[in-house]
Amino acid sequence: MCGTVSIVDHIELASVCKALGDPTRVRIFQFLLECCCPVALEEDGDVRPANGPTVGEVCCQVTGIDKITSTISFHLKELRQSGLITMEKQGKHMICGINREALARLADYLNEASKRSTCC
């Protein structure tokens, strides 16, 4: 066959893509991309937990309303279940973050696919 791919089956690829297949979810995702610092490792040698916005902040940014809606909660769940984002409880809050590894895997898969040049 034409080389190994990182995303194995139809189902997994479909599930990740489906998660990004809704405009509201893409907006959430892009907001998280902009405002989440990746986990810091170097400076203090310690793994620092994700440093991102709370669900309320995501809501506020995406809907413009300063109130958590069940709709955003629903979309966050979809994104989390697909593995694209992470969510971590911190006291009263849920901190959202990008799962850069999942993202990189998807990018690699598509990049490899776009460059495949010979027939099998």
Place this chain on the structure above:
Amino acid sequence: MCGTVSIVDHIELASVCKALGDPTRVRIFQFLLECCCPVALEEDGDVRPANGPTVGEVCCQVTGIDKITSTISFHLKELRQSGLITMEKQGKHMICGINREALARLADYLNEASKRSTCC
């Protein structure tokens, strides 16, 4: 902002991802990846049209039935409208191919996103 991205708005990204957000379409897509030679340019200096399977062959591969179903036709239309695949009439047949450029753009976007390392 954090650098330009190739895929502009939520809608476009969502639309491409949505097209890949169905297991049947992913199977079609992966079959096309495996069996479509990219357009040949170098050897004869001529642009050769896409060299891929017909709709019937896609159907046969994906459904196992040697008969074109309206379902596959529907999914091919979705993929074509999202820009991920190309279809070209050749006599009686429609030849399907991968749009590697669209694929590369998506891969670039995701790759850049996965590497973004600073806050805005």
Place this chain on the structure above:
DNA sequence: CACACATTTCGAGAACTGTCGAAACGATGG
């Protein structure tokens, strides 16, 4: 022209998805 073949379109039904408001849950502070 009539026919067979490759494919798309249409219409209908079932299944799924996105949205909303209300209720429930869990953590924290008084």
Place this chain on the structure above:
DNA sequence: CCATCGTTTCGACAGTTCTCGAAATGTGTG
């Protein structure tokens, strides 16, 4: 412990998507 805050879950509804079979379209062939 009660109230409150941040968040999720639930139930309902409208809208969309997927699938199927039948009919329509287009294209080469006798």
